[in-house]
Amino acid sequence: MFAGLQSHPWAYPVLEIAHIFGIGLLMGNLMLLEVRVFGRGAQLPLQSLARLALTVALAGFSLAAASGLLMFASQPGELLANRAFTLKMVLILVAGCNAAWFHGRRSLARGDALARLQLLASTLIWLAVLACGRWIAYV
Numbered sequence: 001m002f003a004g005l006q007s008h009p010w011a012y013p014v015l016e017i018a019h020i021f022g023i024g025l026l027m028g029n030l031m032l033l034e035v036r037v038f039g040r041g042a043q044l045p046l047q048s049l050a051r052l053a054l055t056v057a058l059a060g061f062s063l064a065a066a067s068g069l070l071m072f073a074s075q076p077g078e079l080l081a082n083r084a085f086t087l088k089m090v091l092i093l094v095a096g097c098n099a100a101w102f103h104g105r106r107s108l109a110r111g112d113a114l115a116r117l118q119l120l121a122s123t124l125i126w127l128a129v130l131a132c133g134r135w136i137a138y139v
Contacts, residue, residue, distance in 0.1 A: 018067040025060025029053040034119045050108055084139045088132035095125045
């Protein structure tokens, strides 16, 4: 299967497209939720919007993770030696810990300053993940 990724000229680009689409779903929906928490679109019920946005964000993350694992499997040695890739993986772990903390403390329901800080941190972490992902090709 992984040899197929290297032997078919369209296979890897299709995975990259799926990866980018997944990232778009993840980031777009996290940003939508963050914009709502920070006061825009106040007429939209927060809990309903959060349920939808987080479901789509999770689907986007799943797509990005699955396609990313397949891309990794096609060149693990190169990627493991790449500092940008290593940093990207660490940042994804940090993003996951932040999300677990956010949901564990029920930050959305609290809507306090720490919840807003966690959302802002999430966005910044995911932007750093994006930057590292792009940087992989240049390191």
